[in-house]
Amino acid sequence: MKGMTGVVLAGGQSRRFGSPKAFAKFKGKYFFEIAVETLRTVAEDIYIVSHPSLVDCFRQKTVEKVIMDDERYRGQGPLAGIYTVMKKSEAEWIFVLPCDMPYMRPEVAEKLAKYANEKFDAIICAHFGRIQPLVGMYHRRTFEQIEKLLQAKDNRMKSLLHRCHVRYVTEQDFWENEIVFRNVNKPNEFDDIVT
Ligand SMILES: Nc1nc2c(ncn2[C@@H]2O[C@H](COP(=O)(O)OP(=O)(O)OP(=O)(O)O)[C@@H](O)[C@H]2O)c(=O)[nH]1
Numbered sequence: 001m002k003g004m005t006g007v008v009l010a011g012g013q014s015r016r017f018g019s020p021k022a023f024a025k026f027k028g029k030y031f032f033e034i035a036v037e038t039l040r041t042v043a044e045d046i047y048i049v050s051h052p053s054l055v056d057c058f059r060q061k062t063v064e065k066v067i068m069d070d071e072r073y074r075g076q077g078p079l080a081g082i083y084t085v086m087k088k089s090e091a092e093w094i095f096v097l098p099c100d101m102p103y104m105r106p107e108v109a110e111k112l113a114k115y116a117n118e119k120f121d122a123i124i125c126a127h128f129g130r131i132q133p134l135v136g137m138y139h140r141r142t143f144e145q146i147e148k149l150l151q152a153k154d155n156r157m158k159s160l161l162h163r164c165h166v167r168y169v170t171e172q173d174f175w176e177n178e179i180v181f182r183n184v185n186k187p188n189e190f191d192d193i194v195t
């Protein structure tokens with residue numbers, strides 16, 4: 001697909017998890033690798049966006065591009081990560097995934113990417129009544145809006161969605177097992193750990 005950049009959001013503090021979530025393992029793979037592999041099927045290039053203290057650790061574990069949140073908005077959450085990649089990439093669409101969804105599968109990205117449509121500013125998973133602002137595509141025309149929100153210190157993804165024309169993709173569009181959207185916040189929130 002032309003004009004799609006993938007983003008793994010990995011700039012959180014993992015406070016509830018207690019250690020960097022991106023480097024937790026599920027079935028022998030780092031969490032962040034699961035996101036990278038999911039994006040690989042749809043994105044021409046991929047960025048992992050993290051914070052300064054994790055960059056070296058990422059670079060030891062992956063050949064993917066690892067960048068830091070733009071200094072101006074560092075610490076302002078996932079919106080800052082999306083902003084940073086939109087500034088760097090010229091792609092029309094940014095496909096976002098968090099680094100903490102170990103059950104995510106490439107098929108989800110493939111199916112969602114089919115809904116990319118110029119009529120919308122964002123294409124977001126909303127299966128089983130749960131909006132997933134961090135599983136979806138944002139068109140680069142949202143950049144100005146994102147910047148405005150960050151300047152105003154309104155870091156909520158929901159604030160962005162409320163200001164965009166969003167296509168919510170539900171289980172009626174394509175069916176997926178609910179588990180793929182499960183995100184891990186605490187160490188006991190996933191099983192099958194094989195390190
Ligand atoms: N690039 C970037 N990603 C972020 C930022 N804050 C959170 N994320 C990512 O967004 C996703 C969801 O965030 P959370 O579930 O709150 O994870 P977290 O912030 O690391 O964990 P807590 O400290 O427990 O809130 C995860 O993939 C985080 O790595 C940020 O400031 N910048």
Ligand SMILES: [Mg+2]
Nearest residue numbers: 012013014015
């Ligand atoms: Mg957080």
